Structure formats: C-alpha cells, structure tokens
Amino acid sequence: MSKYVLLYKGFERFWHWMQALLIIFLAFSGFEIHGFYSFLGFQEAVLYHNIAAYSLIVLTVFAIFWHLTTGEYKQYIPTFKNIKAQLDFYLLGIFRNAPHPTKKTLLSKLNPLQRLTYFGLKVVLIPATIFSGLLYIFYRYPGIYGIEAINIGSLKIIAIAHTACAFMLVAFLIGHVYLTTTGEKITTNLKAMLTGYEELEEEVEEEKNGNQ
Amino acid sequence: MRNIFLGLAFGAIVFVVIIGVLKNREVEKPLLLELKEKYTGRKDIKKVDHSKFENLNKNFKEPQEVTKECESCHNLTAQEIMKSNHFNWEREEYIKGKGIIYLGKKNSINNFCIASHGNEKSCAKCHVGLGLDENGNMVLDAENIDCMVCHDNTETYMKAPERGGEPVKTLNFEKIAQNVGNPKRSNCGVCHFYGGGGNNVKHGDLEMAQFSPDKSVDIHMAVEGVNLQCVDCHITTNHNISGKLYSLCSMNRERVTCEQCHTETPHKENIINEHTLKVSCQACHIPVYAKVNSTKIYWDWSTAGKLKNGEPYVEKDELGNHKYMSIKGSFVWGKNLKPDYIWFNGSASHYLMGEQIENPSVPLVLNPLFGSYRDGDSKIIPVKIHTARQPYDPVNKTVIIPKLYDPNKGSGAFWKDFDWVKASEIGMKENGLPFSGKVDFIETRMYWPINHMVSSAKQSVQCVECHTRKGSRLANLTDFYIPGRDFSKIVDYGGTLMILFTLLGVFGHGGGRIIAFYKRRGKQK
Known part of the structure; x- marks a missing residue:
C-alpha cells in the first residue's frame, strides 16, 4: 500500500529552487570574476554577483528560521546507521535493481548519505562560502571618514578560500543533479521537489505514527 | 477612530519621507557639477x-x-x-x-x-x-x-x-x-x-599641445572646458608653488592632489571608491600619455659623436622625431603610451653626484620611488620610465658629468669637439669630482610620475584592463592579489580536476546503470 504525501512544503520548495538558481548564477558570474571567461563583463559580473550574494544570504536567513521553527533541521542530523547499506546500494544494488535500503518517510526523508552530505553542505560549505564572500565584499568598506579596511594583510587568502568553496559547490551540484535520477523512477525525485508530493509506502508511515 | 489616527500617522510618515527625499536631491548637487560651474567661463578680473x-x-x-x-x-x-x-x-x-x-x-643627475x-x-x-x-x-x-x-x-x-x-x-x-x-x-x-631640450622630451604628460588643448588631450586644461591654468591646482603662497616632481624631489610634502578638489571618494559606486585606498586617481584616469606628440623613452649616449664629412648631423624618424643626433646619440620615442605602474608612498631617493655605483651590471635607477603593497601609505601610480645609456667612469664607478655645451670649438665641450674623454675630464673637474680617464656607458632608469593629460571619465581605464589574466595593466605588480588576474594553482587545478572526476563518476555510474538496465531487459525477454 502506498499513498501520495506532501513531502516538501511550499516554503521548502521555494527555498530549494531559489537557492539552486542563485548558486548556479553565482557560480557563473563568480568564475567570470575569477578570470575563466568573459561573458557579462567584469564590472557587471561583480555587480550581479554581489546582488545574488545578498539575495542568497537573505534566503539563507529565512531558511534557517524555517528549519529551527518547524524542527525540520532534525532531518539533517547525521547518522551512521545503515550508511554501509546505502553505500552498497549506490555501488552495487542500483545496478541489480535492488530496492532502496532505507525507507523514505515524512519524518525521515533523507537517507544516511544524504544526511551526511547535506549536513556538511549546510554547516560547513555554505557558511564558509558566505563568510569568505562577506569578507571579500567588506575587505574594504565605506566608513564615516572615508574608505576603511579590515585588518587583514591581503585579499589572497579570502579569495582563494572563496574560490575553493565555489569549486566544491559546483562539484556538489553535478553530483546532486545526477543523484536525483536514482529514485524509484528517474524523475521521481525531481517531480517530488517540483510538486511537493511523492508516493510513499503507507505501512511505514503508520509504523512511525504508531511509535509516536 | 483608531483607524483614522493610524491612517493619519501613516500619511504623515509618507509625507515626511517624500519631503526628505526631495530636499536631499536639492541640496546635494554633484561635486563635479559644482566644480564645473565654479571654473567654467571665468573672467580674469x-x-x-x-x-x-x-x-x-x-x-x-x-x-x-x-x-x-x-x-x-x-x-x-x-x-x-x-x-x-x-x-x-x-x-x-x-x-x-x-x-x-x-x-x-x-x-642633480638625470638621464637626459x-x-x-x-x-x-x-x-x-x-x-x-x-x-x-x-x-x-x-x-x-x-x-x-x-x-x-x-x-x-x-x-x-x-x-x-x-x-x-x-x-x-x-x-x-x-x-x-x-x-x-x-x-x-x-x-x-x-x-x-x-624640458630635456625639446617638446615633451622629459615628462610625456606636459607638452605644447597643452597651451590650448581640447578635452581629449586634457579634460582640466581644455579651452572649451574648465580651462584650468597651472596655478589653479598648483596653489601658490608667497611664491612657493605647490606640487613638484620626483625627478628632483624626495619628500612627501607640498604635493598637489586630485583630492584637493574631488575628495577622496568621488565615485557613485562604493566599490570604485574602495579602490582609492590603494590606487591613485591618475592610475585609472590617465589611460594614455603623450597623446599628441611623442615623448622620449630611450636615449643612448654611447652612439653620439658620429660625423658625416667631419660635421655633426641629425636623422629623423617617420613622425619627424630625432632618431639620431651626433651631439646626443640615438633615441626612441613613443606616442599614445600606456603608462607603467608602480607602488609609491610619496618619498623618493636620488643618485647623487659622485656616489659610487654598487653594481654597474644592473640598470641604475637614478630616482628610486619607494613603496609597496604592504606599505599603508603606498598607492599605485602611473609612471613613464625613461631608460638611457649614459657615460660612466668604470674605475671610480661614478656617473660622468660631461662638459656638453660651450660656444667655442676646441674648448673640449662634447657638443663641439665630440671627444668623450676630454669632455668628461672638464665636466668632472668643474663639478669637483675625480675622473679616471676611462669612459664607459651604463644603463640608467628614471621614473617620471604621470599626473597630467587626465581623460574624461568615460575614457578612463576599465575594470577588465587590470582584472584579467592576460595583459593586465598591473601585470608587473605581483606583490598582492587582484581578482580576475591572480589565482592559486593548487585550487584552480585541484578544483578543475575534482569537477572532472565528479563528471567522470556521474557518467561512469549512469552508463553502468543504462547497461545494467538493458541487460536485465534482455534476460526478461
């Protein structure tokens, strides 16, 4: 028995897709600033990169608020239980059409590998990117008595850290997009993130409810 | 009742904000406009x-x-x-x-x-x-x-x-x-x-075209523009004229600055104002110098003294500039030049008469300008670098001051008799310096800060002219990080490799799944 469940709520989907758009645009404009290619023009790339960066920060603040108030942050607490089974699935089982080793439920919609990855993304990589980005912007800033500078010897460390973060985010993005195809059907996960609904097995749902 | 109060209060706030916004616009006239009004069409009373x-x-x-x-x-x-x-x-x-x-x-000693x-x-x-x-x-x-x-x-x-x-x-x-x-x-x-014996020879940014230039040559001196006279910026009190050039001066004092009219943060965009901590105004606003006539960039004294039929002669290049003069040697000229860029904190040193040269095999800088990225007082400034090969005494290791001019032949002056040893002997003696009797030539450099021939804002140096991997105007200033120009090899190569491996993993894994899928379908059949 299975039924359609609202797995991803309205805000969650809005946040996810906005974040996706912003990060893709930030990577695109950011690597232009880094000197890889010339498309928007350096000045324009910097301008739009900064606007997108501020938008991402605002979005992130809202997302943190939403996660804390709804308790959804618990979804991301890493667990090492079943991690081997999940790894085995991706490395072997998936080729043999084996079933997913962990069941997706409303209260635990992420598998152990996802938990670990997203935890790293949200607690380490995105904060590091935003923090180095803020330093990049406010390394020089207009003060009351003219332009002032923070007490850091050189932009070099900040810029290199920010670039390293960007590379990791792009690598994550590629892996992430590919892994959306590993649901029940190729488009299952994508559809769920678009519509919010996914077909989940009901008994597990009841079991969970029973436990509460 | 409450709603009426709230409505009134809201209306009042909106009204105050509108008034505030409009009033600000009236008061804050752009500085540039103010300056233009102040200086345009002045009459000499x-x-x-x-x-x-x-x-x-x-x-x-x-x-x-x-x-x-x-x-x-x-x-x-x-x-x-x-x-x-x-x-x-x-x-x-x-x-x-x-x-x-x-x-x-x-x-002082120069290399002209x-x-x-x-x-x-x-x-x-x-x-x-x-x-x-x-x-x-x-x-x-x-x-x-x-x-x-x-x-x-x-x-x-x-x-x-x-x-x-x-x-x-x-x-x-x-x-x-x-x-x-x-x-x-x-x-x-x-x-x-x-200066230097002809138009624009020395400075590169000061020449006869500036007697009555148009805006494309010098936005400040342009006759149809604000028509500034030299003393408008070089403010003079008691015949002490402010502003001096580091070809002769050493100390960071009595300088003329752009900021004295334009303030330190004249741009609308903060990000450009933030540059002013490390970049001088001139660096962006004088994209090229020697805009109308050429300036000398290389002077080789060692070829001087050749004669045709016993007479000195002159050769000109296609622009009409002296390519060779028997009295002075060979020259290279440049027109519409992009400046070189250096760090400068406002103080300089000078090679002094009679000073021993430590290492004659490297070019001797006659006026080293001090500065570096780490030095909080330094900014990037545009300069003209004038290189020369000029006479020096290889025994005493000093730059030679030759006797060049005398009205009479046979006096020993180089410009009349073309004898380096004799001219050096007389010149050094007149300056009270020892001379070994040997004349060699040493490569020297002088740094001439470029301060005039400011272009319009539209023509100023664009972001990408420095923030670029190839051909950055600041390619020679390597003691700091410029976004767009610099990168960490480890991060860039490592990052690219990581992305390639990710793609490889994705395609490998995806390919495997496709193969597995068709194999399974084959078995089911």
Whole structure:
C-alpha cells in the first residue's frame, strides 16, 4: 500500500529552487570574476554577483528560521546507521535493481548519505562560502571618514578560500543533479521537489505514527 | 477612530519621507557639477592696472631695470623668490639613508642631458634669473630675478638661446611690464613643456599641445572646458608653488592632489571608491600619455659623436622625431603610451653626484620611488620610465658629468669637439669630482610620475584592463592579489580536476546503470 504525501512544503520548495538558481548564477558570474571567461563583463559580473550574494544570504536567513521553527533541521542530523547499506546500494544494488535500503518517510526523508552530505553542505560549505564572500565584499568598506579596511594583510587568502568553496559547490551540484535520477523512477525525485508530493509506502508511515 | 489616527500617522510618515527625499536631491548637487560651474567661463578680473603706474611708463633697455621697478613697489617679494627652488635650483630634502641634502637642478643627475653645472649657458635658459656672471655662474641676487618670465601676460617675453637666462634684448619691455599678472599656462609651459631640450622630451604628460588643448588631450586644461591654468591646482603662497616632481624631489610634502578638489571618494559606486585606498586617481584616469606628440623613452649616449664629412648631423624618424643626433646619440620615442605602474608612498631617493655605483651590471635607477603593497601609505601610480645609456667612469664607478655645451670649438665641450674623454675630464673637474680617464656607458632608469593629460571619465581605464589574466595593466605588480588576474594553482587545478572526476563518476555510474538496465531487459525477454 502506498499513498501520495506532501513531502516538501511550499516554503521548502521555494527555498530549494531559489537557492539552486542563485548558486548556479553565482557560480557563473563568480568564475567570470575569477578570470575563466568573459561573458557579462567584469564590472557587471561583480555587480550581479554581489546582488545574488545578498539575495542568497537573505534566503539563507529565512531558511534557517524555517528549519529551527518547524524542527525540520532534525532531518539533517547525521547518522551512521545503515550508511554501509546505502553505500552498497549506490555501488552495487542500483545496478541489480535492488530496492532502496532505507525507507523514505515524512519524518525521515533523507537517507544516511544524504544526511551526511547535506549536513556538511549546510554547516560547513555554505557558511564558509558566505563568510569568505562577506569578507571579500567588506575587505574594504565605506566608513564615516572615508574608505576603511579590515585588518587583514591581503585579499589572497579570502579569495582563494572563496574560490575553493565555489569549486566544491559546483562539484556538489553535478553530483546532486545526477543523484536525483536514482529514485524509484528517474524523475521521481525531481517531480517530488517540483510538486511537493511523492508516493510513499503507507505501512511505514503508520509504523512511525504508531511509535509516536 | 483608531483607524483614522493610524491612517493619519501613516500619511504623515509618507509625507515626511517624500519631503526628505526631495530636499536631499536639492541640496546635494554633484561635486563635479559644482566644480564645473565654479571654473567654467571665468573672467580674469584684474585688481591692479599696471599700465597706470608712471614708473613702468619708460623705455627699458635692460631687463634688470624692469625688475628694479617691480621691486620698488613689491619691496619684500624678492625675499620670497630668493628662497624658492625656481631661483636657487635646489631645495632642502631629506633622503632615507642619505640624510639632509640640498638637491635641485643645480646638482642633480638625470638621464637626459645629464647635469646642468658647467652647461649653464645653455641650461639656465629655464632659470628665473636674468643671466650669468663673467665666470659663467648664475647670479642669485635680487636685481637678477626674472619677474617677467612668469608674470608676462602679453605672451611676447622670450629668453635668448644659450645666453644663460637673459631675455631677448629687443623685446618691448615697457609693454610687458605694463601687462603683468598671474602666471598663465603659457608662462609655465615655455619651460615645463620643453624640458630635456625639446617638446615633451622629459615628462610625456606636459607638452605644447597643452597651451590650448581640447578635452581629449586634457579634460582640466581644455579651452572649451574648465580651462584650468597651472596655478589653479598648483596653489601658490608667497611664491612657493605647490606640487613638484620626483625627478628632483624626495619628500612627501607640498604635493598637489586630485583630492584637493574631488575628495577622496568621488565615485557613485562604493566599490570604485574602495579602490582609492590603494590606487591613485591618475592610475585609472590617465589611460594614455603623450597623446599628441611623442615623448622620449630611450636615449643612448654611447652612439653620439658620429660625423658625416667631419660635421655633426641629425636623422629623423617617420613622425619627424630625432632618431639620431651626433651631439646626443640615438633615441626612441613613443606616442599614445600606456603608462607603467608602480607602488609609491610619496618619498623618493636620488643618485647623487659622485656616489659610487654598487653594481654597474644592473640598470641604475637614478630616482628610486619607494613603496609597496604592504606599505599603508603606498598607492599605485602611473609612471613613464625613461631608460638611457649614459657615460660612466668604470674605475671610480661614478656617473660622468660631461662638459656638453660651450660656444667655442676646441674648448673640449662634447657638443663641439665630440671627444668623450676630454669632455668628461672638464665636466668632472668643474663639478669637483675625480675622473679616471676611462669612459664607459651604463644603463640608467628614471621614473617620471604621470599626473597630467587626465581623460574624461568615460575614457578612463576599465575594470577588465587590470582584472584579467592576460595583459593586465598591473601585470608587473605581483606583490598582492587582484581578482580576475591572480589565482592559486593548487585550487584552480585541484578544483578543475575534482569537477572532472565528479563528471567522470556521474557518467561512469549512469552508463553502468543504462547497461545494467538493458541487460536485465534482455534476460526478461
């Protein structure tokens, strides 16, 4: 028995897709600033990169608020239980059409590998990117008595850290997009993130409810 | 009732905000507009009409007579002049590592015509004195101050060539004396545009096109624009003229800055204002110099002295610039040049007469400008670098000051007799320096900061001209990180590799799944 469940709520989907758009645009404009290619023009790339960066920060603040108030942050607490089974699935089982080793439920919609990855993304990589980005912007800033500078010897460390973060985010993005195809059907996960609904097995749902 | 109050309160807030916004717009006129209004179409209002003074109404024979009449009213001014570097050809300077010295045209060494002492008869044409004594020295007393060269407003005053600063004696001194006033571009330009023996030879950003330039040459001096005169920026108090160039000066004082009119943060965009901590205004706003006529960028003295049929000769390049002169050697000129860029904190050093050169195999910088990224006072400035090969004494390891000019053949002056050893012997002796009898040539460099020929904002250097991997204008300044130009090899190669591996993983894994899928379907059949 299975039924359609609202797995991803309205805000969650809005946040996810906005974040996706912003990060893709930030990577695109950011690597232009880094000197890889010339498309928007350096000045324009910097301008739009900064606007997108501020938008991402605002979005992130809202997302943190939403996660804390709804308790959804618990979804991301890493667990090492079943991690081997999940790894085995991706490395072997998936080729043999084996079933997913962990069941997706409303209260635990992420598998152990996802938990670990997203935890790293949200607690380490995105904060590091935003923090180095803020330093990049406010390394020089207009003060009351003219332009002032923070007490850091050189932009070099900040810029290199920010670039390293960007590379990791792009690598994550590629892996992430590919892994959306590993649901029940190729488009299952994508559809769920678009519509919010996914077909989940009901008994597990009841079991969970029973436990509460 | 409550709603009415709330509505009123809201309306009031909106009203106040609108008034506030509109009022701000009225008050804050852009600074640039204010400056334009202040300077455009100014009329020279004279406070004194010198033609009404009886003592200037006479037939002057000698320029000294004019000076005497000037000083009869301006009776304390001579003291100011006699303290000035324009008259003394030296200033008190402090140089790090060398202490306090008196340095100026009198005793400095450059890599154009090298040095003035011994050659005053030719060089002192640009001295604000009226001539030399019988020994060929400049006369530095009150009677021999040349007031007219700076204050003539008729544009007729002229110094005689090779007369040590004397004016042409046939001038109408009476008319000039009756038409004196604040110095104009023409007064400053007759010397400062022709330094080094010809138009634009030395500076590169000061030349005769600036007597009446258009906006594309110099946005500040443009006749159809704000038409600034030199002294509008080079503010002068008691004949002490602010602003000086580091070809002769060492200390960070009495400088003329863009900021004195434009403030330190003149841009609308903060991100550009933030650049002003490390980048001078000139670096972006003077994208090219020598816009109209060429400037000298290389001077090779070692080829000088070739003669055709026993006579010195001159060769010109396709632009009409001297390519070779028997008296001076070979030259390379440049036009519409992109400046070089260096860090500069406002203080400089100088190679001094007689100083021993530590390592003659590397180019000797005659005026090293101090600065670096780490130094909080340093900014990036544009410079013209003038390179030369000039005579030096390989035994004593000193730069040679040759005797160049003398009116007579057989005097030993290089420009008449073309003998390096003889000219060096006389020149060094006149300057009280030892000479071994050997002449070699050493490569030297001079840094000439570029401050004039400012372009319009639209034509200023664009972001991408520095923020780029290839051909950055700042390619030579490698002691700091520039976004777009610099990168960490480890992060860039490592990051690219990581992305490639991710893609490889994705395609490998995805491919495996596709193969597995078709295999399974085959078995099911």
